[in-house]
Amino acid sequence: MKISPHCLVSLFSIILLSGFASSLHISLDAFVSHPATSRALLRAKKPCKEDFASKDYTIITSRCKGPKYQAKACCSAFKDFACPYAEIISDETTLCAADMFCYIQIYGRYPLGIFANMCKEGKEGLDCTNVKATSTSSRG
Known part of the structure; x- marks a missing residue:
């Protein structure tokens, strides 16, 4: 998947995800941006095989x-959208997490860091255990 120029500009202004603890949790580290000197950022990341540009963000x-x-509404909505993708965005070698947040920012025009600041659960991060696998259909 080729990332649009608009998305690339937004990538630098959103919080980059570093990874997920498991497919059942969205780790707290996922919301923390890393310094430019981080070795992880210096490694080339593979494009995401999931096309986040075409997802339906109305959820x-x-x-x-x-x-x-409202934290309750926003965090619940974020989990309903992101949890079905927890496994693919947990792969730190890809741009999947960054792509997802980029398009959430583009389609929702949210303040930077809104989900990182509001959506906090346990020490393992956001729990996806009881999140129903919703339809993740394409936009259109």
Whole structure:
């Protein structure tokens, strides 16, 4: 998948994900940006095989609305969208997590770091155990 120029610009302005603890959790480390000197950022990452540009983001944008973003609604919506992809975005060798956050930012026009600041659960991160596998259909 080729990333659009608009998305590339946004990639540098969003929080990059570093990985996930397991397919059942979205780790706290996933929300932490890493310094430019990090070895992980210096390694070339493979393009994501999942086309996040064509996903339907209304599961988030219909429930997480500003200007007063409600943590319960936003975090629930974020988990409903992201948890079905936890396994593929846990692969730190790909751009999947960065692509996903890029398009969430583009389609939702959310303040930077909104999900990282609001969505905190246990010490392992966001728990995807009880999140139903929803249809992750393409937009259109």
